[in-house]
Amino acid sequence: MNEAWPRAVLFMTTGHGDEEIAKSVILAGASDYIPKSSLSAEALKRMIANGLKVAEMRWRLHEQQNELRLFSDVLIHDMRAPLRAIKFLSDQILEEYKDGDLEEVARQFKLMKKSVNKTSELIERLASHINPHSTGRAERVTVDSLFDSLRAVLAQDLAASNAQIDWHSGGLSVLCFPPDIVQLLQNLIGNAIKYSGGKTPEISVFAEAAQPGLMISVADNGIGVPTEYREKIFEPFKRLQRGSEQPGTGLGLATCAKIAKRHMGVIWCDPQTESGTTIRFTISLEAQPVRETA
Missing domain, CATH: 3.30.565.10 (Histidine kinase-like ATPase, C-terminal domain)
Incomplete structure (x- = not known):
């Protein structure tokens, strides 16, 4: 349930409560447990307040885990190609420089700049996606x-x-x-x-x-x-x-x-x-x- 609705709050109550029941229902995904004999308006308010805080923290953790997966996907896939291109072009530039072909060196530098710009754009857009929010209040x-x-x-x-x-x-x-x-x-x-x-x-x-x-x-x-x-x-x-x-x-x-x-x-x-x-x-x-x- 927590995976399907990470912001949901679920409470359990039974007529006969004990620690084993409380432990089992919380492990099953409930935010809290209370026996019917302990029910009161104050107890419910406290449970709801605490439950909402826990649910919000759980949801934020869920979002952060998704963002970490996103980062890993980018590092593995999208950044590999431009970085490989930069390495290849740097090797080519070194060879052309040794041969004295400065015109080819200049051309390779332009290609390298394109790869660097692509990598920089990807990083900037990823940073914007990970944290697109303004600070302060609405x-x-x-x-x-x-x-x-x-x-x-x-x-x-x-x-x-x-x-x-x-x-x-x-x-x-x-x-x-x-x-x-x-x-x-x-x-x-x-x-x-x-x-x-x-x-x-x-x-x-x-x-x-x-x-x-x-x-x-x-x-x-x-x-x-x-x-x-x-x-x-x-x-x-x-x-x-x-x-x-x-x-x-x-x-x-x-x-x-x-x-x-x-x-x-x-x-x-x-x-x-x-x-x-x-x-x-x-x-x-x-x-x-x-x-x-x-």
Whole structure:
């Protein structure tokens, strides 16, 4: 049960309690045990408070174990190729230098730089994925302010791609960690530009109230995502075959999923979209219209 629902809290109570029963039910996954003869309002409050703390610690441990597995996968697979390339190129450079072929040395240095950049990008994206969260407390901001920050961050990419973006804030405000949501939207819009298929990117960013919080949709006119991949793309290092020639690590959407999860929300690729891609995510905190001031 703990593996299936690491944040669940389970209590057991029986009419005849003893230490052996308590030991067996806790080993089976219960958070606590209490005989019926000891039940009281105060005892229940204490058990629930302690149980929630234990469940939260168990869930965090579960998440950390998953992250460690992720790190090991990267070290074994994704970093092996660029590091092997760097070693090979350094050997080649040494040979060419001894032969006096400086032109070939310069060419090999350029190739080595590409491998170093690829390794550096992978490390940066992995660090962002492992810990994408801002510090501090959530704050209430307008969706328009999130969009303003996003336009500033994306200014260069938007200018270079001539992307056309329609922004619809819905006049909403939301309780969130603003830098995280900006990063999430930056990843989605960056993908929309990257996978435009050679066309001028046309992107719509639409916010709307969705109980119990807010939903934001990012739709584009790009190459789209095949139906069979629409759930897998949010897993770490999952990339489409037809997008494999594009630079990237396969961590962008996985990071988006972590940020949405932190905001008690979900993220998904719309299954009804037939042209381009539409990705929606929720922030399951209260959303409300911005109050007009006189």
